[in-house]
Amino acid sequence: MKITSVEPIHLRVPVVEAIPDGTLDVLIVKIHTDEGITGVGEVTSQSYVCKACFEAPRSAARRHGLTSILVGENPLDVEGLWEKMYYETNRYGRRGAAIHAISGADIALWDIKGQYEGKRVCDLLGDVHREDVRAYASVLFGDTPEDTAMLAREFVDLGLTAAKFGWGPFGQDPDVDVAHVTAARAVLGDDRDLMVDAGHAWKIDTAKERAKLLAPFNIGWLEEPLSQDDRKGYAELCVDSPVPIAAGEGDVTHWDFEDLIERGVNVVQPDVAFCGGLTVCRRVSDMCLKHDRRPVPHCFSTGINLAASLHWMASVPNGDLVEYCLRPSPLMRKLVSNLPPLVNGRVPVPTGAGLGIELDEDIIAEFRVNS
Helix, strand or coil, X not given: CCEEEEEEEEEECCCCCCCCCCXXXXXXXXXXXXXXXXXXXXXXXXXXXXXXXXXXXXXXXXXXXXXXXXXXXXXCCHHHHHHHHHHHCCCCCCCCHHHHHHHHHHHHHHHHHHHHHCCEHHHHHCCCCCCEEEEEEEEECCCCHHHHHHHHHHHHHCCCCEEEEECCCCCCCHHHHHHHHHHHHHHHCCCCEEEEECCCCCCHHHHHHHHHHHHHHCCCCEECCCCCCCHHHHHHHHHHCCCCEEECCCCCHHHHHHHHHHHCCCEECCCCCCCCCHHHHHHHHHHHHHHCCEECCCCCCCHHHHHHHHHHHHCXXXXXXXXXXXXXXXXXXXXXXXXXXXXCCEEEXXXXXXXXXXXXXXXXXXXXXXX
């Protein structure tokens, strides 16, 4: 089998707000083969830039566009093609948009391999055969503690057993922070998990203080309390913190995550559609098992990312948790026509070969950017 073409498709809703919401603008990737099998993937990054990473022509060595690297290759050699894409883009890549773009291609290649072999992607990734994965809701803190409590009530009513609140008004005032977390915990009760995303709001001394302030609420983790670049700060904080520290949604390649693990981060959070794809995620979860850390995917974009994250988690022994985005964007709710649903607080892993998902071509046509 050979790759005949690569199709990067930019989708964007009419109004993209300046908020941390990956459901408004996305690049999907279709890889076509000479045997009629098409794989799909997703890139959650700056879509215009990542689309150019595919469409750029061949250039001098290690400067090639991704499409020129992939066409004519055997799509079943997924990990070999990851290494080829990484090497042949490293004059403008190694990190940043090039790796984000590789993520979409990598997911699509795993989809092709699964379809070709008649297996689910999770069965290709590992020996664990989980049929569903526990979900946690992910949402911004409300404007007021009362608003946060209302959101928590919605999650309880949906049957969720875990929820994460972040950003919004959180991080500026310790009394406000405590009021919001108190409101969320009061509604969720003690038998549901509560996580807090600080949105890299603090310097190290403040982060230490807030971690101690939040400890009585028995939070599952405190996410990104520091700048993503403050690696020394994470090393210092993880030793001192009374609550687990989570990070990694902004990191790429297994080398970045190896560094996070060495710094002591407890919960490691690659985004499959950003970090380099499923190939990177499998390497990360292998490292997590070796070092007794917990992998949990960051997943806040479309159903393609959700499906890929589910397959990854279904293959990992200590991976029974996935971020379930509840945003109303049509790119999240409708792009994947058989979007995996919430069922009693869990999400079934698609059962079809490959990723096991179907895209709604009408949604693609409606939101496609044709420039």
